[in-house]
Amino acid sequence: MQARKGFEMEHQVKILAVDDRYENLLALSSILASSHYEVICLQSGEEVLRYLLKEPADHIAVILMDVQMPGLSGFETVELIKQRKACQDIPIIFLTALSTSIEHVLKGYHVGSIDYLFKPVHPEMLRKKVDAFVNMHLNHQKIKAQSELLHKRTLDLEETNRKLAEADEKLKQQNVLLEQWVEERTSELVDAHEKLLKSQEHFKKMFMLSPSLMAIRRLPDLTYLEINESWKQYTGYGDEILGTTLNLLRTEQGDYVSSDEVIHNCKVKYETKSKEVRTALLSTEIIDIENESCMLQVAVDITESLRFETEMARLAQLNLVGEMAAGIAHEIRNPMTTIRGFLQLFRENDRNMQKQYIPIMLEELDRANEIITEYLSLAKNKQSHQQAENMNRIIEMLLPLIQAEAVMSGKHVHYEFTPCPDIQLDDKEMRQLILNMCMNGLEAMHVGGRLHLQTYQEQDHVVLLIGDEGTGIDEHHLEKLGRPFFTTKDEGTGLGLAICYSIAARHHASIEVQTSPSGTTFYIRFPIPNSPE
Numbered sequence: 001m002q003a004r005k006g007f008e009m010e011h012q013v014k015i016l017a018v019d020d021r022y023e024n025l026l027a028l029s030s031i032l033a034s035s036h037y038e039v040i041c042l043q044s045g046e047e048v049l050r051y052l053l054k055e056p057a058d059h060i061a062v063i064l065m066d067v068q069m070p071g072l073s074g075f076e077t078v079e080l081i082k083q084r085k086a087c088q089d090i091p092i093i094f095l096t097a098l099s100t101s102i103e104h105v106l107k108g109y110h111v112g113s114i115d116y117l118f119k120p121v122h123p124e125m126l127r128k129k130v131d132a133f134v135n136m137h138l139n140h141q142k143i144k145a146q147s148e149l150l151h152k153r154t155l156d157l158e159e160t161n162r163k164l165a166e167a168d169e170k171l172k173q174q175n176v177l178l179e180q181w182v183e184e185r186t187s188e189l190v191d192a193h194e195k196l197l198k199s200q201e202h203f204k205k206m207f208m209l210s211p212s213l214m215a216i217r218r219l220p221d222l223t224y225l226e227i228n229e230s231w232k233q234y235t236g237y238g239d240e241i242l243g244t245t246l247n248l249l250r251t252e253q254g255d256y257v258s259s260d261e262v263i264h265n266c267k268v269k270y271e272t273k274s275k276e277v278r279t280a281l282l283s284t285e286i287i288d289i290e291n292e293s294c295m296l297q298v299a300v301d302i303t304e305s306l307r308f309e310t311e312m313a314r315l316a317q318l319n320l321v322g323e324m325a326a327g328i329a330h331e332i333r334n335p336m337t338t339i340r341g342f343l344q345l346f347r348e349n350d351r352n353m354q355k356q357y358i359p360i361m362l363e364e365l366d367r368a369n370e371i372i373t374e375y376l377s378l379a380k381n382k383q384s385h386q387q388a389e390n391m392n393r394i395i396e397m398l399l400p401l402i403q404a405e406a407v408m409s410g411k412h413v414h415y416e417f418t419p420c421p422d423i424q425l426d427d428k429e430m431r432q433l434i435l436n437m438c439m440n441g442l443e444a445m446h447v448g449g450r451l452h453l454q455t456y457q458e459q460d461h462v463v464l465l466i467g468d469e470g471t472g473i474d475e476h477h478l479e480k481l482g483r484p485f486f487t488t489k490d491e492g493t494g495l496g497l498a499i500c501y502s503i504a505a506r507h508h509a510s511i512e513v514q515t516s517p518s519g520t521t522f523y524i525r526f527p528i529p530n531s532p533e
Contacts, residue, residue: 013037013134014059018048018074019066019095024119028064031123037061037134045072049080057086061137062130067096078111091133095119213280213299218292221245225294234301236273249282249299257297262286268299277475278303310479314501386507389425391455391462391526392417398431402438402451410447416454420462423526429503436500437466437522444470444520452521460528467521473513481513 015037017028025041032039042048048063049072063081067074074094081087097119115129207214208228213235216226224242232238235248248270249257257268261284268282280299287296399415406413441451445468452467473481481497504511504524512523 012059013061013137014055015039015130015134016042016048016051016060016063018042018045018064018069018077020044020069021066024066028126031121031126032130037130044069045074045077045080048077052081052084052087057084057090058141060090062091062093062133064093064095064130067094075107075111082111091115091136093117093129095121210298213297213301215297216287216289217295217297219286219295222247222295225289234272234278235270249280249297257282257284270299279306315505385428386424386426388422389427389430390422391420391425391430391464394425394427394430395434395453395455395464398434398438399453401435402442402453405439406442406451409442411442411445412448412450414450414452416452418454418456420455420457421528423462423528425507425526426503429506433500433503433524434464434466436497440497441466441468441470441520444468446470457528458525461525462528464524464526465521466524467519469519472517473515473520478513478515 013036015032017025017032017039019025019028019041020043022043025043029039029041040051042051048065052060065074065078069077072080074096078092078094081090081092093115095117117126207216207226210228211230213231214228215224215231217224222245224244224246227237227239227241237246237248247256249268250270251257251266251268257263264283265281266283267279269277269279271277278301280301280303282297282299284298285296287294395415395417399413403413438451438453442449445451449469451469452465454465454467456463456465481501501511507526509524509526512525514521514523
């Protein structure tokens with residue numbers, strides 16, 4: 001209905017329906033059901049009076065009151081309601097099915113009602129009446145609020161006018177004194193101003209064009225006064241940071257850089273607007289700007305340098321391990337083959353020995369052979385048979401195995417594949433990479449966790465996303481990811497993730513890690529052939 005549109009209420013409007021018969025209340029609730037007001041059902045006059053003592057009267061738009069009720073009648077209840085000042089303006093409509101005499105109607109109006117309806121009530125007519133009272137209630141509330149606001153604004157305006165008059169008088173006196181002072185100091189100020197402009201221009205050029213991140217902050221609260229373009233580019237924060245005290249710089253121990261500490265080339269970390277944590281060398285100095293003590297912060301971002309050093313160290317370690325793997329694998333496997341042949345022969349000829357020792361020896365030899373196989377996968381010069389393959393096809397073939405593993409551990413797998421072009425892949429190595437990283441993700445989560453698998457094209461790369469909802473990777477362990485024999489598992493060999501990094505390197509792919517207490521996500525980016533890097 002039109003009356004129910006456009007309601008803007010700070011509180012829920014209430015309609016009180018009072019009747020000692022539950023079925024009548026149920027009918028009223030059904031007739032008046034609306035999202036714009038709440039129908040409160042009460043079954044006696046005593047309940048109405050108790051409700052009005054607890055709830056604000058200005059929330060009630062209208063009361064629908066049954067005349068004949070046990071205990072207090074409708075007439076008696078309304079007389080008591082009207083005696084309370086806060087409730088005198090609440091509209092009341094009497095509902096009755098017993099007497100239609102003019103005496104009852106006049107008595108209803110006499111005690112304070114504004115309408116008298118006979119049961120059975122016409123539903124549409126009742127809704128129209130209630131909607132009209134709701135609209136009147138809302139309009140009354142708006143007028144009341146506007147009146148209070150107008151009164152407040154009038155008082156504020158009077159106070160402002162008084163202050164303006166006082167300020168105007170003071171300003172006139174100050175202008176006289178200022179004119180005298182200006183005449184005496186004009187020549188001195190002109191010279192000082194020219195020197196200051198030149199100095200500020202030189203400083204501003206150095207400040208704004210510096211490749212280092214630079215910020216000027218007021219002491220002692222470290223409010224940002226100015227930041228240069230390098231600060232904006234690296235942190236992602238623009239002029240919106242000016243006037244705030246947002247502290248982005250932390251020491252390696254996790255403490256914020258204090259306002260009273262002058263430091264030089266201190267290694268710190270800062271978090272960009274996109275939540276990326278980067279590393280910088282920070283130097284600070286206390287300077288005076290317009291007779292105000294400020295701190296000049298100069299930071300040189302060394303994130304990429306550290307990342308390059310870490311990657312070089314990891315690659316050097318992988319090369320060393322690969323050379324070792326290629327050298328020792330052949331020497332170890334030959335004697336293992338001979339020993340296994342003798343053990344099988346003993347198992348056929350000596351039953352007692354078979355039962356006690358042979359199965360254990362064979363199991364340990366198989367385990368050693370498995371480790372050597374994984375170790376050999378790290379070799380840089382390992383032959384890789386790459387051909388045009390589609391990443392989605394490989395994952396779809398492995399998906400049933402991954403889902404089965406997830407179901408067995410009470411976890412879930414969510415996957416989303418988008419069409420991607422074929423790229424140069426070694427099918428066997430890709431299976432090993434995907435399975436290793438998916439198993440790691442499942443092991444990192446508690447029961448009910450969800451593993452995310454996604455593929456998509458990003459400019460000239462095909463991206464494979466593998467994410468979990470575990471507890472994340474400790475910051476101190478991030479730089480060690482991909483190193484052989486580094487593991488946080490009690491029974492892990494530390495070769496699984498190292499093999500994944502080695503496979504990615506042979507495919508000229510990069511691995512990016514994003515981690516937080518809510519989970520870890522790996523982004524493996526494979527170059528698309530004949531695409532510009």
